[in-house]
Amino acid sequence: MELKLINDQGKPTAKVAASDAAFAREYNEALVHQVVNAYLANARQGTRAQKARGEINKSNKKPWRQKGTGRARAGRASSPLWRGGGRIFPNLPDENFSQKINRKMYRAGVCSILSQLAREERLAVVENFTVDAPRTKLLAEKLRGMGLDDVLIITDRVDDNLRLSSRNLPNVEVLTVGEADPLSLLQHARVLVTRGAVARIEELLK
DSSP states (O other), rough: OOEEOTTTTSOEEOOOOOOHHSOOOOOHHHHHHHHHHHHHHHHHOOOOOOGGGGGSSSOSSSSSSSSSSSOOOOOOOOOOOOOOOSSOOOOOOOOOOOOOOOHHHHHHHHHHHHHHHHHOOOOEEOOOOOOOOSOOHHHHHHHHHOOOOSSSEEEEOOHHHHHHHHHHTTTTTEEEGGOOOOHHHHHHHHHEEEEEHHHHHHHOOO
């Protein structure tokens, strides 16, 4: 498999050899769907809570007498059938939304995404990607010169200047290889990978 190497003007200059296992895998939509769903589910915090009928702050007095009114019998105003009453099956704060996914499946899903990005020519390689100072303007001008707007940049090492410069750009995200996740790979129009990051990806996903 060969990936397109581009320069600072966004023009292809050469080809970079890459592993077929990581960048030329057949696209498995069902597996990608499962991997992304598991990633989103595992990011959820079970902090939502609702009140049962015993936790509602209402009077325990019977609203009206049992017989003789012509209305349906009622015992407490906190009944789940009443407006403002408790929930029958309330959500609890210790709810667990996590989904287990095997490491082999996760790696195969990420490889499938990377392979599809390469086929659609949405993935490109650069020798390195840095900015001279932590300024948003410098990074914006560099990306504009490369013809990139909505882009995920994956580097092999942490560059503070690059990370700080990208924080105020809404459609630009900078991640190291270890931080890259399936959702980030899918939600950006283009993915830019440094040459060192390509070797690191092949090492992690083999």
